[in-house]
Amino acid sequence: MQLDSFIKQFGLKQTTLEISKYEVVNNMIVIKEIKVLDDENNFLRFADLNKVLPYLKYANVKFS
Numbered sequence: 001m002q003l004d005s006f007i008k009q010f011g012l013k014q015t016t017l018e019i020s021k022y023e024v025v026n027n028m029i030v031i032k033e034i035k036v037l038d039d040e041n042n043f044l045r046f047a048d049l050n051k052v053l054p055y056l057k058y059a060n061v062k063f064s
Contacts, residue, residue, distance in 0.1 A: 013038065014060060017035070019061060
């Protein structure tokens, strides 16, 4: 089951991670800051990069 389907099936809230500060180094994106947004794209908090980076492939991610 995909994460989006799971969240909708159980009526959970979906957060979005917004990569708000980054740079390109040697053709690779280096993330400096990630904001956690709620369902309505309101800022909740800054993400702890060490905890979040391994899970980016599972999250709703957007760049600002």
